[in-house]
Amino acid sequence: MTLWVAIGVLAVINFAIKAAGPALLGDRPLPPRVSLVVQSLAPALLAGLLIVALLGQGWREFDWRLLPGLTVIGVLWLLGRSQIVCIVAGVLVTVAVRALV
Amino acid sequence: MSRSVTPPEFGWRPGLRTGVGLGLAVFPVALSFGALATTLGWPPAATIICSVIVFSAGAQLALLTTLTAGSTLFLALGAATLINLRFLPMGIAVAGSLKGPAWKRALGAQTILDGSWAAAYQGAGRYDRLTMFGASAVQWPVWILGTVVGVVTAPPPTLVASLGLDLVFPGFFLVLLLDTFRSTPRAPWIAGIAILLTGGLLLVAPAGVAVLLSSLAALVILIGRGRGGTGRSDDAELA
Numbered sequence: 001m002t003l004w005v006a007i008g009v010l011a012v013i014n015f016a017i018k019a020a021g022p023a024l025l026g027d028r029p030l031p032p033r034v035s036l037v038v039q040s041l042a043p044a045l046l047a048g049l050l051i052v053a054l055l056g057q058g059w060r061e062f063d064w065r066l067l068p069g070l071t072v073i074g075v076l077w078l079l080g081r082s083q084i085v086c087i088v089a090g091v092l093v094t095v096a097v098r099a100l101v
Numbered sequence: 102m103s104r105s106v107t108p109p110e111f112g113w114r115p116g117l118r119t120g121v122g123l124g125l126a127v128f129p130v131a132l133s134f135g136a137l138a139t140t141l142g143w144p145p146a147a148t149i150i151c152s153v154i155v156f157s158a159g160a161q162l163a164l165l166t167t168l169t170a171g172s173t174l175f176l177a178l179g180a181a182t183l184i185n186l187r188f189l190p191m192g193i194a195v196a197g198s199l200k201g202p203a204w205k206r207a208l209g210a211q212t213i214l215d216g217s218w219a220a221a222y223q224g225a226g227r228y229d230r231l232t233m234f235g236a237s238a239v240q241w242p243v244w245i246l247g248t249v250v251g252v253v254t255a256p257p258p259t260l261v262a263s264l265g266l267d268l269v270f271p272g273f274f275l276v277l278l279l280d281t282f283r284s285t286p287r288a289p290w291i292a293g294i295a296i297l298l299t300g301g302l303l304l305v306a307p308a309g310v311a312v313l314l315s316s317l318a319a320l321v322i323l324i325g326r327g328r329g330g331t332g333r334s335d336d337a338e339l340a
Contacts, residue, residue, distance in 0.1 A: 002174055003147050010164055010181050011154040017185050019207035021192030022199045026206065030197075033323060039226030040319035041194045042219070043281040043288040045187065047295035048315025049215055050274040052308045059303060069268045070275055077279050084122055090272045094265035 065101060069094035111223060116235020123216040123236060124243035126269035129260065130158050131244045134165070135251020141169040145252045152248040156214075156241060159184040159309055184309025190316045191218045198228040212237035216270070219277040224284025287322055294318040 030038060054070075055062045069090035076086045131152065138148040143165065155161050160181040167177040192210050195218065199206040209230060217236035221228040281288045295318035302311035 003143065003168065006164060006168060006174055006177055007147060007151045007155065009178055010151075010160060013178065013182050014155055014157055014160060014185055014188075015207075015211060017182070018188045018192050018210040018213050020189060021194075022196045022206035022210040023203040025193060025196040026203065027197045027200075033326070035226065036322045036326070037319045038194050040285060040287070040291050040322040041190050041316055042222045042226075043278060043285050043291045044295040044316050044318040045191065045312065046219055046274050046278040046281060047292040047318070048187075048299040048312040049219070050271055050278060051296050051299040051315075052303065052312050053271040053274060055300065055303055057303060057308045059300075063262075063267070066268050066271065069265070070272060073272045073275055074279065077276055083119075083273075083276050086276050087122060087269060087272045090268050091265040094268045095263075098263070098265065 065097045066094060068097050111229035111232045113231045113235045116232035117239055119220045120236040120239025124239050126266055127240050127243050128247040129266050131247025132251035134161055135248040136255040138165050139252050139255055148252050149248055152245050156244055157185055183307055187309055187312040188213050195228045198230050216273060291318045291321050294321055
């Protein structure tokens with residue numbers, strides 16, 4: 001019973017967290033300083049997500065063999081390649097590195 | 102950045118395409134959740150329903166691990182909520198891009214997922230809601246299907262690494278982060294501070310909290326600006 005309650009309550013909390021900003025703020029213009037910060041959230045959160053995906057909780061999921069793949073992705077991005085080409089090349093390099101090391 | 106780059110596409114179809122790429126990464130994670138939940142004794146129906154109505158890898162794994170470790174309901178929900186609090190600033194960021202009455206915007210906001218939200222970013226604080234909808238519309242059934250397959254087959258967790266699929270999420274976030282360097286003033290500075298902040302926080306705090314607090318790096322944009330938020334030459338880039 002506790003499990004079902006936990007799942008149900010978590011679903012409601014999750015809904016509320018996602019809905020809060022759009023439902024309460026709508027498309028009302030934000031004050032200029034707040035607007036500037038909101039516009040800067042993307043690089044901040046993306047960098048945070050990248051590091052969490054790479055390192056994991058307590059850095060326990062860090063695997064240096066992902067770094068060559070990420071480097072290839074960065075280089076291909078600089079060369080103007082599409083997103084999917086960058087990712088596929090990175091995955092292939094990672095598989096190759098893991099096969100060798 | 103003075104170089105030639107393929108311009109990103111936005112809308113339903115590009116969103117669906119992005120969702121297929123993200124789905125490749127989501128599937129093994131969902132599969133792992135289903136397999137782990139089964140191993141730890143969750144009933145199959147509860148595991149699958151959890152994926153249908155919660156649809157959040159971090160929160161579901163937090164709930165699973167804390168509850169099965171003997172934690173109280175309150176603490177388990179607290180851990181899962183902390184992980185998902187990162188969606189609060191993401192929701193604020195997309196608020197102006199969602200249309201219609203409050204209930205409709207609240208429903209549209211349910212498509213906020215890390216990858217979908219990031220793919221929908223058009224630069225200068227704007228988000229394309231159709232791209233976000235499309236990317237999430239693919240990931241949701243993939244997430245449920247992965248959970249079902251995990252519950253039924255319970256494969257070894259090493260499968261994801263051997264296929265290199267654990268690179269998809271960090272790789273995707275890297276590409277999108279680099280894209281913001283073209284559209285957001287001071288993005289490299291903001292990203293650098295966020296990386297240091299998140300890296301340090303991961304040693305002492307849950308991953309969800311680390312991501313949430315990484316948003317503090319956005320405050321860098323205010324340095325050197327007047328109270329009105331203007332006064333720097335890079336304001337023109339935001340217009």
